[in-house]
Each structure stands twice: as structure tokens, then as C-alpha cells.
Amino acid sequence: MIRVFIIDDHPMVVEGIKSLLLHSSIVEICGDAQDGHSALEALKSIEAEVALVDINLPDINGIDLCGMLKKQFPKLKILGLSTFKERSYITRMINAGASGYLLKNASREELEDAIKTAWRGQLYMSMEAAAILTKPAPETPELPMLTAREKEVLQWIAEGMTNIEIAEKLFISPLTVDSHRKNLLAKFGVKNTAAMVRFALEYKLIEY
Amino acid sequence: MIRVFIIDDHPMVVEGIKSLLLHSSIVEICGDAQDGHSALEALKSIEAEVALVDINLPDINGIDLCGMLKKQFPKLKILGLSTFKERSYITRMINAGASGYLLKNASREELEDAIKTAWRGQLYMSMEAAAILTKPAPETPELPMLTAREKEVLQWIAEGMTNIEIAEKLFISPLTVDSHRKNLLAKFGVKNTAAMVRFALEYKLIEY
DNA sequence: TTTCGTCTACCGGAAAAAGGGGATTTTATG
DNA sequence: CATAAAATCCCCTTTTTCCGGTAGACGAAA
16 A cells, blocks of 8 residues: 655645545555645654645645655655646646646546556656646747837837827827837737737736 | 535545535535536536535636526525635625635535535635635726626737627627627726726736 | 947828717527 | 517728838947
8 A cells, every 4th residue: 555645735635635545445545734844744753655745835835845855755755736737836846856746636546546656656747737748839928128118108008098198198209109119019029909918918018 | 404516626625525524414415516517507407505616617717607506596505615815706706696705725614614604595704715805905996797798809809809800700790899899998998909908907807 | 430229200001990879689587 | 578688780980000111310339
């Protein structure tokens, strides 16, 4: 039997995992903790082979905790656990020494699989997590470099002002504002104002 | 026994709730669903008194689902369920007709309490949720109520599509798209697309 | 000094959006 | 069934944006 320790502050999730693995013939839950510190403490006396670690804990974040656990219990295999499918979470968890990353919508089979794989010393990736990691490009958004004046104009555009209004506000010709606007559209590589505003907000090039 | 239906796409959470309430003398789980549509379908044949609804579902968001459930099953009491402690989620859930909001770190006692309270027709608030709600008022700027079609059009507008392009995409006349656009501008109380996109993104009425 | 980037300003024309109506058909609901 | 709300389609005019250029002034850097 593989001895598994659960670290998660949601009783529902802890109970859920326990329940999912209750009738497993190869995995047994040897304990759980609601936060990082009590986990580090508990694992001194409990001999666990695999730890399921939630990314979001009240005291220590899962990535840091992963590193601490690995340092203190080198033989312990760690599986990251969270609802977040972001690439950065997954890679950071793996880099911190985890043996895999599990999404909370994992099924009983996936859960058991992950634990077995980690226990054998291999890296486990759920289908979803793997799909995220192997995606074509890491999406380099290539933020356009804007001049101070352009940012200023962009800000007012996002406020809903027309070229003429912006021109009055900046004491320049409406034609100049239009030029800035054209340059902005070109730099953003979009075809109209709506897309530009969305893009600028998404990459926080302007403030709300 | 209060008959409770669980709607959550995380098997761990579903199992966890079941497990937590397994030995309850007043609550019994009468079924569960992994998404909004199957929940709506299942509840036609299953007589549930209380539904636990996750805010983040794969197909419908919990707030909209809450409204749909209330419409179709007016007697059903709904408890929002999520890890998010944001004020907006809580209030929107309550406004959509929910009888309470439960965080996933709730204990067995809280869970049972919440279900009992909701079942009696009262509003349940966990300590944490209540604390968030009674905090200073962060100014709710009256979000406009958009119809499904309007949201759809808005989303495409923010993508940078013109009326004609949207019309082609939705198989309707460009004139209709224009009507929606006008209604949107009126509802938002803004004078052009740029301001509307900014507003919609700021209050998360559309996704990036 | 020459080049480069930025800011400024301009032209003409096409395309789209904004503003102001009105009207009809679906669809949900009491 | 009535009726309201949503979704659809239509007309017109004006305004604004979009697109393709060009081009001078100025300061900084090469």
C-alpha cells in the first residue's frame, strides 16, 4: 500500500480524496493537514510516501511548501493539486520538485494513476495539464512599445473621447490625434478601437 | 431528511460533500451533476430540496445557472459554493436567488448548518462571507442587465469585429447587430464602443 | 552631420459607427 | 390568450473612424 498524505485547507476536498481512495487496494491515506506548517510538523512522525499538496494554502503557498518538503523529506513524492490550469502554476510546481500536477476535477482513476506514477519516481501529468504544457507557442504577447504621447491618447480613447475631444484636451490638432490613433492601431496590430482597448486593458498598458 | 443535490465538476468535492454528510441524520444526497445542463435535466426527475451549486462550472456559470434553476424549480433552495471570497460573487449569487454562499473550506458543521438554514427558507452566510459583505461598501456601479444575445454581440465587438462580420457570424442582418449595439450603448450609458469595451472588461461582463 | 524617432500636421476617400426614429416576429410568462 | 420582452429587420443622416499616404520641426544619438 502506498501511504499518501493530503495537504489541503478544504475539508470537502480532503474528505473527497479520502472517499475516492477508500476502497483502493494500493493506496491508503495516512493523514492530512490544513496548512503548510502543520503538514511539516505532522510528516515528522507520519511516514508518508506521497503528498498531495494544494497550491493555495492559508499559510505557505504550495510551490514554496513543495520545496520545503523536498528539502526535509527528500524521498517524499509530491503531487501538486489545484483548480488552476495555468501553465505557470504547473511548471513552477514541477520546478519546485513535484512529481506531477493534478487538477481537482480529476477522476478516481486519474488520482490513483497519479499517485502510482509519482510513487514509482516518474512524472505524472494529467491529460489536461499535459495539453497545456505542450501547446504550440507559449504565447508571447509582444507588447507594443508606446511613446508617452501615444499612451496619453490611448488612455483618453479608452475613456470614450473622440479625436476632436482629445485634441481639445491636449491642445493639438484633431489630425494629430488621428495620426497617433493610426500609429497605435498599427502598433497593436488590430483593426479598430474596440480591439485595441481590449488588448490594452488585457496587458495592462492602460489603467481603468 | 433534507434532500440535497450537488452540482460541481470536481469529483473530489462531490465525494467530499457526500462523505461529510454521510452520517448526517438530517441531510441526504439525492444526486449530483458535473455541469449545468445535466443538472437541469437530472432535477426534472429527482426531487431535491436544496442544491449546492459551484460557481465555476464547465458550461454555465453558477450565477446564471442559479437563475435558471430558480425559474424552473422555484421551490428549490440554492447554496452557492466556491473558493472565491470576492464580494461580487457572493452578492451576485444572492441576487440570482441563492439562499446562501458557502466557501469550500467550510467544515461539516457549517455545511450542515447552511443546508438546514436554506431549507427553512432563510439566508445562510458563513462567517467569512458575512464578514466580506459587511465590510465597507466598495461602490457597486449598477451593472447593466444584458440579454444573452447582447452579451454575445458585445463579446464580438470587443474582439474587434464590425457589425457586418458579427452579422455573418451570427447569421443575422447587420441591421440587427446595429440595433443590439445601440441598445448596448444605451444600457451602458456610454457614447462609443471604446468606452463600452473598457466598462465591460472592468466589470467582467465579458471575458478576455 | 546625418540619421532616427517622435510629435506634429495635412489630404482624400472609404468604411464604419452613432443617433434618431419605426416596425415585425419570436418567445417567455402570467 | 394576452402581453411584455426580446430579437429581428428597416430607413435616414451625421459623425467618426479607418486607411493610404506625405511632410516639417525638433532633439538625441551615431
